[in-house]
Amino acid sequence: QTSSVTLYGVADAAVRQVKNGSAGTVRGVASGANTTSRLGVRGVEQLGGGLSAGFNLESGIELDTGSANASKFWNRRSTVSLMGDFGEVRLGRDTTPTYNNALNDEFGIVGVGSRGVFVYGSSAVLGSGATTAQRTDNGVSYFLPKNLGGWFGQVHVAAGEGVAGNKYTGGRLGYENSQFLVGGAIGQTDVGSGQPKFKNYNLLFNYKSPWGTLHTLLDVKKWGQRKAQELSVGATVPVTQAGSIRVGYTNVNRAGGAAGSGYADADDSTRFALGYVHDLSKRTALYGTYANISNKGAARSSVLYTTPTGMRGGESSSGMEVGMRHSF
Amino acid sequence: QTSSVTLYGVADAAVRQVKNGSAGTVRGVASGANTTSRLGVRGVEQLGGGLSAGFNLESGIELDTGSANASKFWNRRSTVSLMGDFGEVRLGRDTTPTYNNALNDEFGIVGVGSRGVFVYGSSAVLGSGATTAQRTDNGVSYFLPKNLGGWFGQVHVAAGEGVAGNKYTGGRLGYENSQFLVGGAIGQTDVGSGQPKFKNYNLLFNYKSPWGTLHTLLDVKKWGQRKAQELSVGATVPVTQAGSIRVGYTNVNRAGGAAGSGYADADDSTRFALGYVHDLSKRTALYGTYANISNKGAARSSVLYTTPTGMRGGESSSGMEVGMRHSF
Amino acid sequence: QTSSVTLYGVADAAVRQVKNGSAGTVRGVASGANTTSRLGVRGVEQLGGGLSAGFNLESGIELDTGSANASKFWNRRSTVSLMGDFGEVRLGRDTTPTYNNALNDEFGIVGVGSRGVFVYGSSAVLGSGATTAQRTDNGVSYFLPKNLGGWFGQVHVAAGEGVAGNKYTGGRLGYENSQFLVGGAIGQTDVGSGQPKFKNYNLLFNYKSPWGTLHTLLDVKKWGQRKAQELSVGATVPVTQAGSIRVGYTNVNRAGGAAGSGYADADDSTRFALGYVHDLSKRTALYGTYANISNKGAARSSVLYTTPTGMRGGESSSGMEVGMRHSF
Numbered sequence: 001q002t003s004s005v006t007l008y009g010v011a012d013a014a015v016r017q018v019k020n021g022s023a024g025t026v027r028g029v030a031s032g033a034n035t036t037s038r039l040g041v042r043g044v045e046q047l048g049g050g051l052s053a054g055f056n057l058e059s060g061i062e063l064d065t066g067s068a069n070a071s072k073f074w075n076r077r078s079t080v081s082l083m084g085d086f087g088e089v090r091l092g093r094d095t096t097p098t099y100n101n102a103l104n105d106e107f108g109i110v111g112v113g114s115r116g117v118f119v120y121g122s123s124a125v126l127g128s129g130a131t132t133a134q135r136t137d138n139g140v141s142y143f144l145p146k147n148l149g150g151w152f153g154q155v156h157v158a159a160g161e162g163v164a165g166n167k168y169t170g171g172r173l174g175y176e177n178s179q180f181l182v183g184g185a186i187g188q189t190d191v192g193s194g195q196p197k198f199k200n201y202n203l204l205f206n207y208k209s210p211w212g213t214l215h216t217l218l219d220v221k222k223w224g225q226r227k228a229q230e231l232s233v234g235a236t237v238p239v240t241q242a243g244s245i246r247v248g249y250t251n252v253n254r255a256g257g258a259a260g261s262g263y264a265d266a267d268d269s270t271r272f273a274l275g276y277v278h279d280l281s282k283r284t285a286l287y288g289t290y291a292n293i294s295n296k297g298a299a300r301s302s303v304l305y306t307t308p309t310g311m312r313g314g315e316s317s318s319g320m321e322v323g324m325r326h327s328f
Numbered sequence: 329q330t331s332s333v334t335l336y337g338v339a340d341a342a343v344r345q346v347k348n349g350s351a352g353t354v355r356g357v358a359s360g361a362n363t364t365s366r367l368g369v370r371g372v373e374q375l376g377g378g379l380s381a382g383f384n385l386e387s388g389i390e391l392d393t394g395s396a397n398a399s400k401f402w403n404r405r406s407t408v409s410l411m412g413d414f415g416e417v418r419l420g421r422d423t424t425p426t427y428n429n430a431l432n433d434e435f436g437i438v439g440v441g442s443r444g445v446f447v448y449g450s451s452a453v454l455g456s457g458a459t460t461a462q463r464t465d466n467g468v469s470y471f472l473p474k475n476l477g478g479w480f481g482q483v484h485v486a487a488g489e490g491v492a493g494n495k496y497t498g499g500r501l502g503y504e505n506s507q508f509l510v511g512g513a514i515g516q517t518d519v520g521s522g523q524p525k526f527k528n529y530n531l532l533f534n535y536k537s538p539w540g541t542l543h544t545l546l547d548v549k550k551w552g553q554r555k556a557q558e559l560s561v562g563a564t565v566p567v568t569q570a571g572s573i574r575v576g577y578t579n580v581n582r583a584g585g586a587a588g589s590g591y592a593d594a595d596d597s598t599r600f601a602l603g604y605v606h607d608l609s610k611r612t613a614l615y616g617t618y619a620n621i622s623n624k625g626a627a628r629s630s631v632l633y634t635t636p637t638g639m640r641g642g643e644s645s646s647g648m649e650v651g652m653r654h655s656f
Numbered sequence: 657q658t659s660s661v662t663l664y665g666v667a668d669a670a671v672r673q674v675k676n677g678s679a680g681t682v683r684g685v686a687s688g689a690n691t692t693s694r695l696g697v698r699g700v701e702q703l704g705g706g707l708s709a710g711f712n713l714e715s716g717i718e719l720d721t722g723s724a725n726a727s728k729f730w731n732r733r734s735t736v737s738l739m740g741d742f743g744e745v746r747l748g749r750d751t752t753p754t755y756n757n758a759l760n761d762e763f764g765i766v767g768v769g770s771r772g773v774f775v776y777g778s779s780a781v782l783g784s785g786a787t788t789a790q791r792t793d794n795g796v797s798y799f800l801p802k803n804l805g806g807w808f809g810q811v812h813v814a815a816g817e818g819v820a821g822n823k824y825t826g827g828r829l830g831y832e833n834s835q836f837l838v839g840g841a842i843g844q845t846d847v848g849s850g851q852p853k854f855k856n857y858n859l860l861f862n863y864k865s866p867w868g869t870l871h872t873l874l875d876v877k878k879w880g881q882r883k884a885q886e887l888s889v890g891a892t893v894p895v896t897q898a899g900s901i902r903v904g905y906t907n908v909n910r911a912g913g914a915a916g917s918g919y920a921d922a923d924d925s926t927r928f929a930l931g932y933v934h935d936l937s938k939r940t941a942l943y944g945t946y947a948n949i950s951n952k953g954a955a956r957s958s959v960l961y962t963t964p965t966g967m968r969g970g971e972s973s974s975g976m977e978v979g980m981r982h983s984f
Contacts, residue, residue: 004656004724011734011735029795063736064748064794072393096593137357137393140343252775284541284701323747333984369695373984406718417686419980
């Protein structure tokens with residue numbers, strides 16, 4: 001038994017100031033504002049005949065406090081895979097197709113500037129209790145092989161094992177070449193008997209050009225009468241050899257919820273973010289970001305993924321952060 | 329200070345369906361049905377003069393959910409050792425002699441097919457509150473040296489440090505050659521003042537032949553009037569270059585407990601299991617297992633290590649699983 | 657992305673007996689009595705132009721039970737750094753300047769013999785609720801460069817992020833050459849609005865000679881009226897090629913607290929400790945320590961970092977331990 005283990009990760013921390021309406025201003029240190037801080041272990045074994053086996057364990061780290069997830073240490077991923085000409089079969093805890101399809105944005109889906117707050121933040125599942133906005137436990141996934149001329153895809157089912165909010169079924173199909181990346185994904189989650197299913201579908205289109213990359217996403221979520229439609233546009237623009245500017249905008253159009261619920265027609269949100277990343281190497285960068293989210297009606301979206309309790313509906317949220325990311 | 333660290337582990341997951349009488353059927357993904365999923369770190373330093381020092385940390389992983397043990401991260405082992413011609417002295421959390429002696433079965437003591445449910449499952453300590461069925465905290469062990477012509481042995485004491493159920497004293501002695509493995513072990517646990525001690529002894533005999541390996545175990549547990557005697561017979565039979573069939577049977581004869589306690593004379597259980605393992609390499613295998621446990625009287629043994637609350641006395645339990653194990 | 661990760665750590669366990677007055681005697685196995693048991697991951701990347709980036713994650717291990725810190729897995733350190741001619745900027749969870757300055761004692765600040773019980777044990781923060789006796793979350797540190805001819809120093813601020821007891825500001829300045837090490841540090845912690853700040857300053861002077869090293873520390877803590885002044889003297893004396901004797905004494909002079917609080921003028925404590933360390937290699941050692949703490953008035957200091965509840969004011973505490981430390 002020879003060891004083929006790779007230990008990898010990211011250490012990323014930033015000095016951050018956020019203001020969330022009546023919840024006030026907090027200054028402090030934040031983890032993973034450019035790339036989520038993590039420690040991972042992975043390996044692949046060639047089995048012959050084109051077959052291979054692999055595993056991947058990945059644990060999120062709150063670098064500002066030293067915390068890992070107490071109940072799910074390998075909270076980001078814990079999978080075993082069999083790969084071959086047929087594609088890949090993967091078992092365990094992993095990201096969902098709908099999340100995978102929304103990942104590729106100008107802010108790496110993290111930090112105060114990210115559109116991620118609408119993809120998987122506090123109110124992303126419309127109050128349904130679905131736990132599947134990012135990842136599922138008990139997943140069984142099939143991925144298409146990698147030699148399909150740019151086409152990629154997956155189907156993913158997750159057993160609920162009797163827990164409401166955990167059972168998920170979804171899929172993703174896409175195409176990428178040197179000029180663009182396009183992908184679509186759908187997913188639905190059982191959130192309890194007698195409850196409508198929580199549904200999510202999204203369409204991503206990124207255009208790559210010499211002047212930079214354009215990022216767009218249309219993401220739609222539904223739960224019974226409640227519906228949220230998120231439209232995001234962003235860009236990553238290199239301005240020097242090592243530096244690039246990032247800008248992003250999102251409009252979230254909510255509807256169908258009761259008045260004052262935060263999911264009513266009046267409860268819309270708008271995000272604007274501007275950032276700069278300066279690469280010190282391929283692995284290491286300094287960065288700075290400013291972002292603002294405006295809310296209408298009873299909407300309470302924050303630049304933080306969990307809205308502070310003191311923030312009221314319709315108030316705005318803003319954040320600034322300056323930090324350093326080091327991959328290893 | 330040069331580093332001599334080896335990172336190792338197992339990623340093992342299976343699709344599983346179990347039925348536990350009135351508790352009903354659950355389908356899902358299970359971790360470690362062939363070999364317990366884990367991540368470990370170990371190393372040995374040669375000190376000269378035949379002496380060496382070593383350590384071993386090992387953390388169990390629920391690969392289906394990404395969970396590790398929240399309160400005891402290194403729950404499988406955390407030890408430091410001094411080794412030499414005299415043998416080995418080992419301090420820390422480790423498996424007990426009685427458990428070590430029962431380990432070597434046809435199903436690797438895990439999965440729905442394993443006899444492990446009787447060795448360390450819910451009712452294995454006869455309701456005594458002993459925490460020592462598999463491992464102890466605060467252990468001090470001495471192991472015989474490895475050059476005794478096939479003889480091996482250990483003594484193990486674990487300090488209770490004032491916690492009922494934790495104080496353990498035990499030992500193991502055995503002999504192995506190319507044809508057979510035989511071992512005997514005894515252990516006892518303090519479960520509180522005024523309480524009888526929980527006692528366990530077992531005798532293992534495995535016979536290795538060209539057609540395969542025969543596995544037998546006699547395991548006896550006592551706590552005051554309560555007694556359980558487990559007799560297991562199993563076999564591992566290679567059927568192709570890469571494939572082997574595994575079959576196992578256990579009869580558990582309980583006695584001495586009050587009527588309806590699950591430990592009365594009427595409360596016996598019988599296990600039958602059949603499995604197949606297909607090696608893709610030395611490190612990686614696919615496997616499938618079917619198992620059934622029949623209970624009489626108030627016995628509630630399940631193919632799961634923790635019997636679901638809804639399962640009633642005398643009901644039967646069955647399980648099927650198909651999975652993949654990858655060691656690294 | 658090439659990996660530059662080093663996995664390192666310490667496995668240290670001892671057989672220990674402690675007696676804490678009316679709380680009685682406990683025998684058992686203890687972790688980290690010579691050096692705290694731990695597992696760490698670290699790396700440095702050269703960025704060119706004298707710049708480098710680094711990270712360090714370190715998790716404490718209770719080797720006797722296999723436990724890690726449940727809520728802060730990387731409880732000892734989780735940092736990312738940018739280093740250059742200017743020095744080092746470090747973000748994350750780390751030790752404080754006041755703790756760093758008190759670290760360098762004859763017992764490595766751990767085990768029953770250490771003066772550490774007064775530096776960061778139960779009563780070290782004078783009941784103020786400060787959480788900063790050893791480490792802070794959300795830290796931002798600046799370290800002087802390493803080429804200042806023996807001078808070293810740091811400033812450290814930690815954001816409270818709204819939590820009483822967490823906000824810390826401090827610094828350290830020192831000088832070391834082949835003959836002596838001298839350092840001074842100051843720090844203060846916000847423990848809640850309307851409360852006086854918890855303050856700590858200390859002065860360390862160690863003298864290195866052919867016959868061994870003399871260790872001295874003056875450590876003063878204040879919180880409102882409460883004050884504790886600790887004076888420690890110790891020595892490490894090589895007696896053979898591989899063996900050295902360690903001896904230490906501390907007098908803690910408390911004042912200002914209400915009668916019976918444990919912080920009154922009558923509530924003083926005295927520590928005496930004697931130990932021996934036998935190196936089996938640079939990385940591995942056997943060791944033994946005896947220590948006693950005498951308390952007056954309502955003082956309840958123990959050789960354990962957390963005083964057992966049953967121990968009464970004015971009672972004495974003593975401990976003996978024999979163990980093994982292995983670094984990797």
